[in-house]
Amino acid sequence: MQGTINRALAPITKQQGTAALSKLTAAIFTAMAVFAGSAHSAGNDTSSVNMSPGVTAVGQSIFDLHMIILWICVVIGVAVFAVMFYSIIYHRKSRGVVPAQFHESTKVEIAWTVVPFLILIGMAVPATSTLLEIYDFEDAEMDILVTGYQWKWKYEYLNEDGDNVTFFSNLQTPQSEIYNSADKNENYLLEVDEPVVIPVNTKVRFLVTANDVIHAWWVPELAVKKDAVPGFINETWTLAEEEGIYRGQCAELCGKDHGFMPIVVKVVSQEEYADWLGDKQEEAAQVRELMAQTFTMDELMARGKEVYDRACLACHGANGEGGVGNAIAGSAVATGELGQHLNIGINGVAGSAMQAFGGQINDVEMAAVITYQRNAFGNNMGDMVQPIDVFNYKKG
Amino acid sequence: MAHGPAKGISRWLFTTNHKDIGTMYLWFSFAMFILGGAFAMIIRAELFQPGMQLVEPAFFNQMTTLHGLVMVFGAIMPSFVGLANWLIPMMIGAPDMALPRMNNWSFWILPPAFLMLASTLFMEGGAPAFGWTFYAPLSTTYAAPSVTFFIFAIHILGLSSIMGSINIIATVMNMRAPGMSYMKMPLFVWTWLITAFLLVAVMPVLAGAVTMMLMDIHFGTSFFSAAGGGDPVLFQHIFWFFGHPEVYIIILPAFGVVSQIIPAFSRKPLFGYDSMVYATAAIAFLSFIVWAHHMYTVGMPVAGELFFMYATMLIAVPTGVKVFNWVSTMWRGALSFETPMLFCLGFLVLFTIGGFTGLMLSIAPADFQYHDSYFVVAHFHYVMVAGAVFSMSAAVYYWLPKWCGKMYNETMGKTHFWISFVGFNITFFPQHFVGLAGMPRRIPDYALQFADFNMMSSIGAFIYGGSQILFLYNVVATIVAGKPVSDEKVWDGAEGLEWTVATPAPYHTFEVPPTIDPEHAHS
Numbered sequence: 026m027q028g029t030i031n032r033a034l035a036p037i038t039k040q041q042g043t044a045a046l047s048k049l050t051a052a053i054f055t056a057m058a059v060f061a062g063s064a065h066s067a068g069n070d071t072s073s074v075n076m077s078p079g080v081t082a083v084g085q086s087i088f089d090l091h092m093i094i095l096w097i098c099v100v101i102g103v104a105v106f107a108v109m110f111y112s113i114i115y116h117r118k119s120r121g122v123v124p125a126q127f128h129e130s131t132k133v134e135i136a137w138t139v140v141p142f143l144i145l146i147g148m149a150v151p152a153t154s155t156l157l158e159i160y161d162f163e164d165a166e167m168d169i170l171v172t173g174y175q176w177k178w179k180y181e182y183l184n185e186d187g188d189n190v191t192f193f194s195n196l197q198t199p200q201s202e203i204y205n206s207a208d209k210n211e212n213y214l215l216e217v218d219e220p221v222v223i224p225v226n227t228k229v230r231f232l233v234t235a236n237d238v239i240h241a242w243w244v245p246e247l248a249v250k251k252d253a254v255p256g257f258i259n260e261t262w263t264l265a266e267e268e269g270i271y272r273g274q275c276a277e278l279c280g281k282d283h284g285f286m287p288i289v290v291k292v293v294s295q296e297e298y299a300d301w302l303g304d305k306q307e308e309a310a311q312v313r314e315l316m317a318q319t320f321t322m323d324e325l326m327a328r329g330k331e332v333y334d335r336a337c338l339a340c341h342g343a344n345g346e347g348g349v350g351n352a353i354a355g356s357a358v359a360t361g362e363l364g365q366h367l368n369i370g371i372n373g374v375a376g377s378a379m380q381a382f383g384g385q386i387n388d389v390e391m392a393a394v395i396t397y398q399r400n401a402f403g404n405n406m407g408d409m410v411q412p413i414d415v416f417n418y419k420k421g
Numbered sequence: 422m423a424h425g426p427a428k429g430i431s432r433w434l435f436t437t438n439h440k441d442i443g444t445m446y447l448w449f450s451f452a453m454f455i456l457g458g459a460f461a462m463i464i465r466a467e468l469f470q471p472g473m474q475l476v477e478p479a480f481f482n483q484m485t486t487l488h489g490l491v492m493v494f495g496a497i498m499p500s501f502v503g504l505a506n507w508l509i510p511m512m513i514g515a516p517d518m519a520l521p522r523m524n525n526w527s528f529w530i531l532p533p534a535f536l537m538l539a540s541t542l543f544m545e546g547g548a549p550a551f552g553w554t555f556y557a558p559l560s561t562t563y564a565a566p567s568v569t570f571f572i573f574a575i576h577i578l579g580l581s582s583i584m585g586s587i588n589i590i591a592t593v594m595n596m597r598a599p600g601m602s603y604m605k606m607p608l609f610v611w612t613w614l615i616t617a618f619l620l621v622a623v624m625p626v627l628a629g630a631v632t633m634m635l636m637d638i639h640f641g642t643s644f645f646s647a648a649g650g651g652d653p654v655l656f657q658h659i660f661w662f663f664g665h666p667e668v669y670i671i672i673l674p675a676f677g678v679v680s681q682i683i684p685a686f687s688r689k690p691l692f693g694y695d696s697m698v699y700a701t702a703a704i705a706f707l708s709f710i711v712w713a714h715h716m717y718t719v720g721m722p723v724a725g726e727l728f729f730m731y732a733t734m735l736i737a738v739p740t741g742v743k744v745f746n747w748v749s750t751m752w753r754g755a756l757s758f759e760t761p762m763l764f765c766l767g768f769l770v771l772f773t774i775g776g777f778t779g780l781m782l783s784i785a786p787a788d789f790q791y792h793d794s795y796f797v798v799a800h801f802h803y804v805m806v807a808g809a810v811f812s813m814s815a816a817v818y819y820w821l822p823k824w825c826g827k828m829y830n831e832t833m834g835k836t837h838f839w840i841s842f843v844g845f846n847i848t849f850f851p852q853h854f855v856g857l858a859g860m861p862r863r864i865p866d867y868a869l870q871f872a873d874f875n876m877m878s879s880i881g882a883f884i885y886g887g888s889q890i891l892f893l894y895n896v897v898a899t900i901v902a903g904k905p906v907s908d909e910k911v912w913d914g915a916e917g918l919e920w921t922v923a924t925p926a927p928y929h930t931f932e933v934p935p936t937i938d939p940e941h942a943h944s
Contacts, residue, residue: 074857113758125689128691204473237562254720276718276861
């Protein structure tokens with residue numbers, strides 16, 4: 026997994042403080058080195074000042090394209106600035122020069138219209154072929170449906186036999202690191218509880234959509250960025266040639282927690298992938314079994330706390346005291362009629378930040394978290410919800 | 422007897438004088454520049470280090486939104502309108518704008534609009550937090566209630582822009598002094614004429630977009646909701662059909678300013694006047710057919726991607742012509758480097774860099790990686806700040822002595838330039854790197870590998886922001902206690918009708934139209 030991304034992270038020390046100031050000069054020199062010297066072959070630190078070619082053939086074409094244009098721009102820039110600075114140095118009034126009075130030359134003006142046009146054609150040719158390559162969705166060996174939610178990703182592996190694996194992928198960085206009360210680990214803000222797993226050397230097609238607002242699914246090293254638009258399905262694909270862990274982030278402003286919506290893709294061998302898929306399917310079977318069980322209050326409370334901390338805490342507060350969302354402690358919902366509480370948990374509240382969690386967490390988790398909300402934070406309602414109740418409620 | 426300005430506050434409230442209105446626009450836009458800058462300082466302070474320190478993510482988004490809106494609509498656009506008011510009548514030998522009462526109105530509706538926009542900060546749910554591009558459905562279904570005030574504010578400032586543009590078109594077309602043919606007009610007048618047409622064409626499109634939003638939010642329509650048969654991507658098409666020409670609305674008057682100042686300090690006529698005019702018109706035309714290059718990742722058919730890519734790349738040709746012409750103007754001139762010239766040279770270098778990154782962004786496959794990253798943030802700040810704001814600073818230093826009859830402090834002006842130039846580059850150059858390395862824009866917190874460059878950016882931003890205080894001080898000090906100038910032609914290389922009137926420019930100029938020497942080239 027020690028792909029380029031980790032090399033990019035290598036020079037990171039724990040915290041910056043004033044240390045960064047001393048790095049400022051070093052950073053400028055690194056930057057200059059990159060633009061002056063060979064950008065990629067140097068490897069190592071340069072990936073943090075330049076685009077990474079990533080681990081796909083398309084990524085390599087994009088990188089090459091990027092470098093070609095960059096160098097063309099550098100050459101033109103040097104030429105233009107050289108003429109300009111020559112004038113600044115040698116044609117200054119203080120040197121006593123007498124200004125020339127010419128003010129046009131049709132020949133020169135035609136030349137500098139036509140030549141740039143030819144250069145543009147030179148750029149357009151490789152750009153077109155790369156674009157056509159990116160748009161070639163044929164022959165994908167597997168499909169994954171990616172759905173953007175405020176603020177997490179849902180992945181659904183679409184199998185022909187209909188036995189789909191589905192899960193949500195949430196930010197794993199704890200609030201304590203975000204609010205600076207704990208040291209930040211090396212993958213700060215770039216880690217999730219459940220990464221997407223795909224096999225190496227396999228053309229994977231991603232169908233991208235969204236549940237609420239527009240998001241964008243971006244993994245630089247896999248050369249993929251596609252907008253997730255609610256109501257529409259976009260397609261994109263990747264073919265990773267190296268195993269490893271590749272990290273990305275949501276790239277379209279999607280509300281409050283836009284900055285906290287990482288993407289982690291784990292590229293593994295074919296065998297590992299088959300094992301992982303098998304485990305996932307087994308897990309799903311277990312959940313189905315759990316659905317039929319009846320839990321004790323203690324079991325529900327323990328499970329419920331876990332679910333609450335993962336899914337509810339960010340808005341409703343660690344002690345149910347509220348925040349972006351309403352308070353749970355002593356609330357009319359959590360101490361009111363059970364059906365109404367279930368309804369809000371499952372269907373959300375339209376037009377508010379309270380999402381419909383019915384599709385995001387399973388019935389066992391829903392039963393547990395509702396029970397937890399009704400009995401924790403001093404609510405002490407004493408009632409319990411079983412998975413079957415949730416199931417029945419959903420059925421109407 | 423000459424008729425002077427009214428006394429007291431009524432002079433400003435009821436004035437129909439182009440110079441008074443120009444002055445008000447300039448001061449208003451500077452106030453907005455400081456406000457928008459303050460928002461930027463909050464953004465950069467929060468991004469100084471990884472982790473959340475000063476503000477909450479929701480407030481951070483409000484800051485990015487208001488920063489963009491206030492800078493584009495409050496600072497840059499009105500500043501150039503102010504410049505147009507002051508200079509266009511004087512440059513074409515007209516006594517005033519063609520529609521002076523409308524002129525008063527188009528200024529005075531602006532402050533209430535921005536007051537309303539700023540007041541959303543104190544409303545329940547906070548100010549708009551959906552970015553200055555306000556993509557639906559984040560800005561419709563999921564917006565704070567203050568979005569209605571935002572929509573109203575957009576309508577008002579659109580109205581103001583349209584009235585201002587009509588005024589400029591009417592003035593330029595009808596009030597040129599006898600003998601001043603179109604191809605004799607100063608380039609600043611030309612660029613503004615073209616800009617005004619762009620404004621008249623696209624501001625109604627923006628008004629349409631926000632009206633559709635209003636309908637979606639309050640009247641149950643579904644223009645931008647797929648669930649009701651609409652299309653969220655339609656919003657982006659409409660927005661950018663306005664938004665892309667808007668970019669040129671911001672930059673064309675800047676081209677005009679630079680085309681006046683570089684010849685003056687090169688003591689040589691502008692090179693390629695005709696091709697400058699044609700290039701400006703070509704850029705304006707192209708600006709209408711490239712809007713979707715902001716949307717390469719939205720899911721377009723490949724034929725669409727190719728069309729927008731080729732069309733966008735083409736803009737490099739006329740833009741290149743302009744840069745080459747400016748450089749050729751300097752070639753074999755007799756250059757001196759007073760503050761206005763320094764700002765123009767800064768413009769030339771930095772805008773060219775912004776143009777290059779623009780060319781890079783036009784390449785669709787590469788844009789897939791650049792899009793919505795800090796690379797884009799760096800690109801458009803090189804164009805907008807180094808392009809519009811630097812040229813605006815140049816304009817103020819260049820014409821200030823004519824406006825108020827006093828000379829600014831040259832040392833302080835040069836200091837302002839150098840601090841701005843250095844601060845600007847420390848701020849925005851590193852953003853290219855974090856963007857290429859994968860940092861998305863509009864995030865309140867970032868991964869550790871982006872920490873060093875973000876800290877540099879923030880330090881640069883404070884330097885650049887601080888330098889504007891020096892600017893304000895210098896301008897105020899000039900007006901209050903500057904060294905009086907009485908020479909009509911303040912700069913020895915300056916050309917144009919505005920330099921033929923007395924210094925300071927009298928309240929009324931050209932009550933009798935000046936005569937244009939038919940042999941004399943444009944100026």
